[in-house]
Amino acid sequence: xxxxxxxxxxxxxxxxxxxxxxxxxxxxxxxxxxxxxxxxxxxxxxxxxxxxxxxxxxxxxxxxxxxxxxxxxxxxxxxxxxxxxxxxxxxxxxxxxxxxxxxxxxxxxxxxxxxxxxxxxxxxxxxxxxxxxxxxxxxxxxxxxxxxxxxxxxxxxxxxxxxxxxxxxxxxxxxxxxxxxxxxxxxxxxxxxxxxxxxxxxxxxxxxxxxxxxxxxxxxxxxxxxxxxxxxxxxxxxxxxxxxxxxxxxxxxxxxxxxxxxxxxxxxxxxxxxxxxxxxxxxxxxxxxxxxxxxxxxxxxxxxxxxxxxxxxxxxxxxxxxxxxxxxxxxxxxxxxxxxxxxxxxxxxxxxxxxxxxxxxxxxxxxxxxxxxxxxxxxxxxxxxxxxxxxxxxxxxxxxxxxxxxxxxxxxx
Amino acid sequence: xxxxxxxxxxxxxxxxxxxxxxxxxxxxxxxxxxxxxxxxxxxxxxxxxxxxxxxxxxxxxxxxxxxxxxxxxxxxxxxxxxxxxxxxxxxxxxxxxxxxxxxxxxxxxxxxxxxxxxxxxxxxxxxxxxxxxxxxxxxxxxxxxxxxxxxxxxxxxxxxxxxxxxxxxxxxxxxxxxxxxxxxxxxxxxxxxxxxxxxxxxxxxxxxxxxxxxxxxxxxxxxxxxxxxxxxxxxxxxxxxxxxxxxxxxxxxxxxxxxxxxxxxxxxxxxxxxxxxxxxxxxxxxxxxxxxxxxxxxxxxxxxxxxxxxxxxxxxxxxxxxxxxxxxxxxxxxxxxxxxxxxxxxxxxxxxxxxxxxxxxxxxxxxxxxxxx
Numbered sequence: 001x002x003x004x005x006x007x008x009x010x011x012x013x014x015x016x017x018x019x020x021x022x023x024x025x026x027x028x029x030x031x032x033x034x035x036x037x038x039x040x041x042x043x044x045x046x047x048x049x050x051x052x053x054x055x056x057x058x059x060x061x062x063x064x065x066x067x068x069x070x071x072x073x074x075x076x077x078x079x080x081x082x083x084x085x086x087x088x089x090x091x092x093x094x095x096x097x098x099x100x101x102x103x104x105x106x107x108x109x110x111x112x113x114x115x116x117x118x119x120x121x122x123x124x125x126x127x128x129x130x131x132x133x134x135x136x137x138x139x140x141x142x143x144x145x146x147x148x149x150x151x152x153x154x155x156x157x158x159x160x161x162x163x164x165x166x167x168x169x170x171x172x173x174x175x176x177x178x179x180x181x182x183x184x185x186x187x188x189x190x191x192x193x194x195x196x197x198x199x200x201x202x203x204x205x206x207x208x209x210x211x212x213x214x215x216x217x218x219x220x221x222x223x224x225x226x227x228x229x230x231x232x233x234x235x236x237x238x239x240x241x242x243x244x245x246x247x248x249x250x251x252x253x254x255x256x257x258x259x260x261x262x263x264x265x266x267x268x269x270x271x272x273x274x275x276x277x278x279x280x281x282x283x284x285x286x287x288x289x290x291x292x293x294x295x296x297x298x299x300x301x302x303x304x305x306x307x308x309x310x311x312x313x314x315x316x317x318x319x320x321x322x323x324x325x326x327x328x329x330x331x332x333x334x335x336x337x338x339x340x341x342x343x344x345x346x347x348x349x350x351x352x353x354x355x356x357x358x359x360x361x362x363x364x365x366x367x368x369x370x371x372x373x374x375x376x377x378x379x380x381x382x383x384x385x386x387x388x389x390x391x392x393x394x395x396x397x398x399x400x401x402x403x404x405x406x407x408x409x410x411x412x413x
Numbered sequence: 414x415x416x417x418x419x420x421x422x423x424x425x426x427x428x429x430x431x432x433x434x435x436x437x438x439x440x441x442x443x444x445x446x447x448x449x450x451x452x453x454x455x456x457x458x459x460x461x462x463x464x465x466x467x468x469x470x471x472x473x474x475x476x477x478x479x480x481x482x483x484x485x486x487x488x489x490x491x492x493x494x495x496x497x498x499x500x501x502x503x504x505x506x507x508x509x510x511x512x513x514x515x516x517x518x519x520x521x522x523x524x525x526x527x528x529x530x531x532x533x534x535x536x537x538x539x540x541x542x543x544x545x546x547x548x549x550x551x552x553x554x555x556x557x558x559x560x561x562x563x564x565x566x567x568x569x570x571x572x573x574x575x576x577x578x579x580x581x582x583x584x585x586x587x588x589x590x591x592x593x594x595x596x597x598x599x600x601x602x603x604x605x606x607x608x609x610x611x612x613x614x615x616x617x618x619x620x621x622x623x624x625x626x627x628x629x630x631x632x633x634x635x636x637x638x639x640x641x642x643x644x645x646x647x648x649x650x651x652x653x654x655x656x657x658x659x660x661x662x663x664x665x666x667x668x669x670x671x672x673x674x675x676x677x678x679x680x681x682x683x684x685x686x687x688x689x690x691x692x693x694x695x696x697x698x699x700x701x702x703x704x705x706x707x708x709x710x711x712x713x714x715x716x717x718x719x720x721x722x723x724x725x726x727x728x729x730x731x732x733x734x735x736x737x738x739x740x741x742x743x744x745x746x747x748x749x750x751x752x753x754x755x756x757x758x759x760x761x762x763x764x765x766x767x768x769x770x771x772x773x774x775x776x777x778x779x780x781x782x783x784x785x786x
Contacts, residue, residue: 090745092762094481094736126536130511133536133707134742141710141746149707151543153533154514156521162553163533166546173542332518357481360738364515367477368522385479 014259017223019247026239027229034062035117043120043182046139048132049232050302051125052150052174052323054198054315057236058190059178064116065233066135069105070098074277074389076112083390085110096358097389099135106142121145121181123174127152127329129361148177152324156331159324167320188316195315198236202304204244205231209304211251212295213346216260218251221271221294222284223261228300235303262293267410270342271297272369273354273362274388279396286400290407296346298339302327305338332365336372343377350410351381358387380413382406416626417603424609431463432500434615441502441562444526446489446516448673449507449534449703451551453683453693456616457566457574458558463501464612465489477519483736484764486516493524503527503561505554508534509705510739528561530554537707538698547694555690568689575683575693577616582679584623585611589669589676591630593724596640596666598630601657608674642784643668643726647717647747648733648740649703650674650763656732656773663777668724671717673703704739713743714750721756727784728757730777735762757784 037044045056049067056063073079079101085108086100087093093100101111109115122145124136133149140147150170153163175186208227211218219227227247230240254260269287271294276283287294310322327338343351351373356363370381382402387393423430431442441460445452452462467488473495474487492498504526506517521529532554535543559566588607592599599607607626611619641664649672650656657667670676681700684692701716702708721729729751733740744760751758759780761773 090748092741092744095738095741099742130514130536130705131738131742134704134739137707137710138742138746147710149537151536153535153546154508154531156514156517156531156533160533160553162546162549166535166542166549169542169545170540173540331521332515333522355479357479360482360511361515363479364482364512365518367479368519 011263015261015263017219017227017247017250019243019250020226022243022246023227023230026234026243030233031113034064035113037062037117044117045121045123046116046119046136047123048125048128048136050128050323050326050328051123052171052319053233054194054236054319055175055178055186055191056123057194057234058187059182059184061120061178061182062117063233064119066102066116066139067098068229068233069111069113069116070101070389071275071277072113073101073105073111075280077278077391078111079278079389080391082110083392093390094357096129096131096135097387098358099131099138101389103135103138103142106139119143119145121177122147123150124148125150125152125323127323127326129328129359131360146177146181148174150174150323152320152329154329155325159321163324164321167324168317171316171320191316192313194236195319196312197238197241198315199307199310199312201231201235201237201240201244202307204241204248206301206304206307208244208248208251209296209301210345211248211255212261214255215268215347216258216262216265217268217293217295217346218254218259218261220261220284221297221300222275222280224297224300225275225280228303231303260293262288262291264291265293267292267349267407268295268347269293269350269352270295270339270346270348271299271352271354272339272366273356274299274359276354276384276386276394277388278391279386279394282396286403290403290411292350292407292410294352295348296342298327298335298342301342328361332368333372335365336369339369339373340376343373343379348379349413350379350406352406353381353383354388355383355385356388357385357393358389380406380409414626414629416622416629417606419622420603420606420610420626423614424606427463427466427609427613428468428497428500431461431613434461435500438615440615442500443558444498444501444504445507446485446505446513447507447509447703448678449509449697449706450505450532451507451554451693451697452616453571453574453578454551454555454558454566455505456577457570458562458564459570460502460558460562461613461615462505465492465498465504466609467492468497470495477523478516481736483512483734485734486512490516490519490524493520493526498524498526501526503530505530505532507532508536509703510737512736512738528557530557530561534697534706536705538702539708544694544698547698548688548691551690551694571689571693572685574616575685575689577620579682579685581611581616581620581623582682584620584627585679586676587627588623588630589679591627593643593666593668596661601661601667602655605655605657608678612674612678641666642728642781642786643724644781644784645717645721645724645726645729646670646672646675646732647729648672648731649737650732650734654763659774660730660777663774664781665730665777668726669720671701671713671720676720677701677703704743711750714747717747718750718754718756721751721754728759728780730780731758731760733762735764 082101085104
């Protein structure tokens, strides 16, 4: 053994985000709790990443996220095996790789954590895609448990009064559903408390992301991909508020001490679409080698993007609109405006878009967003063709060549 | 038969037909996608609902849609961008799948085909709140159409359209059933022409021609040639190539279907009592759903088995467009249900605008050979 492996590079150590350890602890505890729910008598709900988790927290139900599971499968490079297994089960290779990997996991308790705990109920909100509806139908048939669908009409050019009324009614149906499954009354006082914590958590998460507006950025989108897990899974709890308070503090300290995510940040980039989970490290290193930092992304900010529609003092009354008008449930032109606002806010020099075979609502329309950004901000853009979990749709050499060419353009500009 | 000649002419050149009608009558032509478009309301506004199939070719679509988009949305966008759909006075996008949803945005940003409306229908159809919302959305659509076309739709207009659509759908059902019983009555290519023409024609004219044609069918007539083995088609081929003919040439007979360009289009009747918008909404909720909509967990599988049992079919051919997520997600469970019932089935995914006929035909022949006579 050489001494190198024992002596950490002090430069690298300095850049490491210290909160990571705490985050890992929280997530480990969360999964242990979820996996032992049967012993502790708590109910488990599987819920979509954009779904309203707050009522579950009110009912003391443990929320479990198949999409988060999909991301873990991707990050641990188990995507190909599970995707292939789903294909043997008859699912087309063209389908979403989160769905394929999760569906293949269920019967064999496969994947990095030996499968998710069995659900007592499924909660599907289609504000992120139509795919989750089909995916949850598959799991509802497999596990034979009740399925609640929160149908959030797509807001192409605005949100109609008809849609607002419809979603608001479904919030009441959702609560009735939970009361029936749990056999107990809904606690509206607790809802008020959980609603406030949810909004507080979202604001803190936005504040954390905002610190990357500083030059150089104390964190990158790759860090955000990691720290995102809490706002997704435990929104509405004080754990989230406490953790992001600490993380925000750390980011401020990093700014004060001049610690940046990328050592010599010269180029600031905006990322669009889900991460390429099995290549985050590689991509991070690749861009850093060009002195480029991905300072922000449209993905992690989606969990605080509709805050403007939510009244923290009337969470139940306003969550219908908040959940319906999230980033993926709006028109392509409004998405382009959001991207442009982010380019301005974070002073990005370029836009990197992941054209993700798995996600049509996120990817179809990207070419138009790319063109609009080029016209309005005249910055270089890069389109990477890949998939978030299924590595078979990723060509390292091709992506590398494209990144290098893109960086050449940026450097020449 | 002169009706058939007309159906063929329109089905082969729907765009020429639409332009001609528009020129001669001054009627507005409204493009639409999918069988969830409330056509009755377009018709009641005096306009002609014109289903957009896309005609093939997708090079202009490349600048807007990734290669992993289905051929329907690529083909339709290409047609629009190349100016082939300039005769349209408006386009309606019903909320169905993720692809149509994004096509609507891309279309709105890049294409000028008159006014643009999204009918953001509910995705789940089996709850009280969705029932109410479905009616609300249709009322909103009615207002959008009135504003877009500068017309007023009276209650009588709407009722007359509902009656018209009931009659059209009834006749289509009659023609389908007659043919399923005696395939020699109507050629497969003829049926395809009728279905396709029915989705683009002036509906008053269609009703006349269909009535005449249905009256001319003589169910008692002896079969001209031995019918092939009966199969049921399931899935969706939204751009409607002539698959009937290929199946018949391979030794099969289409005895029934669960297609949006087939029975899903014409089954169900609009109740004429009470609020007419609510009755129209009810029919869209009650008819068997497209997999992009939710109406129970096993509904579609049970429905397909029922069609097979009732028609006496020996097998099921699943057909859908490559990159169609809703159909691809349902396929494994539907297949498992059919397998459990001992109903042979096969799947063919159509990649391009038209099936690569040779390959599809070979698969059909092999499948049909295996079926019991």
